[in-house]
Amino acid sequence: MLFTTQDELNDYQITKTLGLVRGNTIRARHIGKDIMAGLRTLVGGEITEYTKMLAESREQAIDRMIQEAETLGADAIVCVRFTTSAVMQGAAELLAYGTAVKVKPKK
Numbered sequence: 001m002l003f004t005t006q007d008e009l010n011d012y013q014i015t016k017t018l019g020l021v022r023g024n025t026i027r028a029r030h031i032g033k034d035i036m037a038g039l040r041t042l043v044g045g046e047i048t049e050y051t052k053m054l055a056e057s058r059e060q061a062i063d064r065m066i067q068e069a070e071t072l073g074a075d076a077i078v079c080v081r082f083t084t085s086a087v088m089q090g091a092a093e094l095l096a097y098g099t100a101v102k103v104k105p106k107k
Helices: 031-043 048-072
Strands: 012-028 076-088 091-105
Touching: 012 048, 012 076, 048 076, 048 091
Parallel strands: none
Antiparallel strands: 012 091, 076 091
């Protein structure tokens, strides 16, 4: 599945717009990771526990968005965006969304 943050794909022509597709995940912080992250803030540097959690969240949200697009019969997703929101204290949602389209190669 092709996907881009742009509103078109350079080598393809959009032939049909199928609609909005999205994928999301909600993750809660882990107390053990919070302790390690808190200690890391004292000495500085990357908080790898949260970096890994966010990377996994992005991948899961993308996978779910792609699954929804495939269900619609899409070849690609354009205008992909990400957003986050707090769901409750210690938990956040990561949402990936875009427009599912049918494409054909440009001549």
